[in-house]
Amino acid sequence: SQQGEEDPQALSIQEGENATMNCSYKTSINNLQWYRQNSGRGLVHLILIRSNEREKHSGRLRVTLDTSKKSSSLLITASRAADTASYFCATPNDYKLSFGAGTTVTVRA
Amino acid sequence: NAGVMQNPRHLVRRRGQEARLRCSPMKGHSHVYWYRQLPEEGLKFMVYLQKENIIDESGMPKERFSAEFPKEGPSILRIQQVVRGDSAAYFCASSPPTQTQYFGPGTRLLVL
Numbered sequence: 001s002q003q004g005e006e007d008p009q010a011l012s013i014q015e016g017e018n019a020t021m022n023c024s025y026k027t028s029i030n031n032l033q034w035y036r037q038n039s040g041r042g043l044v045h046l047i048l049i050r051s052n053e054r055e056k057h058s059g060r061l062r063v064t065l066d067t068s069k070k071s072s073s074l075l076i077t078a079s080r081a082a083d084t085a086s087y088f089c090a091t092p093n094d095y096k097l098s099f100g101a102g103t104t105v106t107v108r109a
Numbered sequence: 110n111a112g113v114m115q116n117p118r119h120l121v122r123r124r125g126q127e128a129r130l131r132c133s134p135m136k137g138h139s140h141v142y143w144y145r146q147l148p149e150e151g152l153k154f155m156v157y158l159q160k161e162n163i164i165d166e167s168g169m170p171k172e173r174f175s176a177e178f179p180k181e182g183p184s185i186l187r188i189q190q191v192v193r194g195d196s197a198a199y200f201c202a203s204s205p206p207t208q209t210q211y212f213g214p215g216t217r218l219l220v221l
Contacts, residue, residue: 004151033209042113042200042214043152088151095142096165097202097210099151 004032004089004100012106019076021103023089024069032065032072033090037102043088046074079107111135113203113213114183121219128188128195130216134203141184142210143169143176146198158184191220 007022025032031050035043049056049065049072056063062075076083086102114133122128134141140159144152154168158178169176173191178184188195198217202210 035212040217042115043202043212045209045211048209090152095140095157095204096154096168097142097144097152098154099144101149101151 004091004098006087006089006100006103008103009101010104010106012108013079014108015079015081017079019079019083019105019107021074021087021105023072023074023100025072025089025091026070027091027093029067029091031092032063033092033097034061034063034072034074035088035090035099037086037088039085046087076105079105081107081109083107113201113211115199115201115213115216117216118214119217119219121221122191123221124192125190128191128218128220130186130188130199130201130218131183132186132201132203132213133183134201135211138203138205138211140204140206141178142202142204143184143186144200144202146200146215148197152200155186188218191218193220196220 004023004025033048034046037043047058049063060077065072084107086104088099088102090097090099142157143155146152156169156176157165173189175187198215200215202212204210
């Protein structure tokens with residue numbers, strides 16, 4: 001079964017708006033990672049947040065982690081057309097990454 | 110430093126044929142992982158290899174699938190007697206020990 005579940009499944013926003021997606025997971029983790037996948041391409045590692053961190057920033061990305069609720073969120077601020085992609089959270093179990101089904105984000109010009 | 114390389118990027122096979130997927134890890138990475146992504150789904154772990162060793166193949170179907178990572182050359186994921194249900198994107202990732210995995214562009218396999 002999947003460890004991470006993203007919500008919503010799909011998101012459509014106007015360029016310049018913010019996009020927020022959530023990830024819930026089931027078991028204890030050491031860290032949680034977010035990846036981006038452009039259509040028909042491979043995965044790009046965006047950000048890793050450790051279990052003792054509550055928030056992390058990278059450019060226009062902000063990730064939060066709430067281990068008590070077993071959830072994480074990814075916020076993309078001031079979205080651009082190039083942000084159109086699927087976003088996955090992944091939790092490691094030793095070396096195995098468990099991915100959710102992803103959130104597909106469409107940014108309209 | 111080139112990223113993880115996978116070839117071919119697209120592969121079409123008829124049912125019953127063999128599919129051979131190749132992955133060259135990033136320079137300096139000794140750990141390789143294979144994942145499969147079915148349409149509209151996330152990636153699912155298949156197998157974890159180090160040079161000349163299969164560490165964990167718990168996610169790989171017991172029949173028809175095999176993987177290797179020889180001392181020299183790329184890692185190979187081999188699917189014998191392919192069936193339509195094998196159609197998917199297969200991603201390889203590499204890493205140094207216990208660090209972030211870097212993914213290749215994937216091989217999209219279509220079984221006719």
